[in-house]
Amino acid sequence: MSERDATLVFRLARHGSAFATRERGLRVLADLQAEMLKSRAERVVVDFDGVQIVSYSFADGFYGKLAQRASDEGAEPPVAVALSDDVRDKVEQSMADRGLALRELVASAA
Numbered sequence: 001m002s003e004r005d006a007t008l009v010f011r012l013a014r015h016g017s018a019f020a021t022r023e024r025g026l027r028v029l030a031d032l033q034a035e036m037l038k039s040r041a042e043r044v045v046v047d048f049d050g051v052q053i054v055s056y057s058f059a060d061g062f063y064g065k066l067a068q069r070a071s072d073e074g075a076e077p078p079v080a081v082a083l084s085d086d087v088r089d090k091v092e093q094s095m096a097d098r099g100l101a102l103r104e105l106v107a108s109a110a
Helices: 022-039 056-073 085-097
Strands: 007-011 043-047 079-081
Touching (some): 022 043, 022 056, 043 056, 056 085
Parallel strands (some): 043 079
16 A cells, blocks of 8 residues: 555544634644645544534534535545534534535444
């Protein structure tokens, strides 16, 4: 597997457990984009494990903008994992407002 085939897993909880404001969303997005450039990964998985709450403004400034840029550039859309119901609602709302669909990887019950 080449370096360009790699998947970057971005653990949002490294930045905290509660997120509000569009400005914070944009700052966290800038951190993610810096990691993307450094890793040169083709795919991005945003891990929401440990994140308790996000505001709509944060979700839109971070995840909505990330997904919109991928769509605009014809790149593979990001995948979300480990979303709580409340966080999923905010992210899905942002995605719907942008005419996009949330790609979520859900763990199956064994």
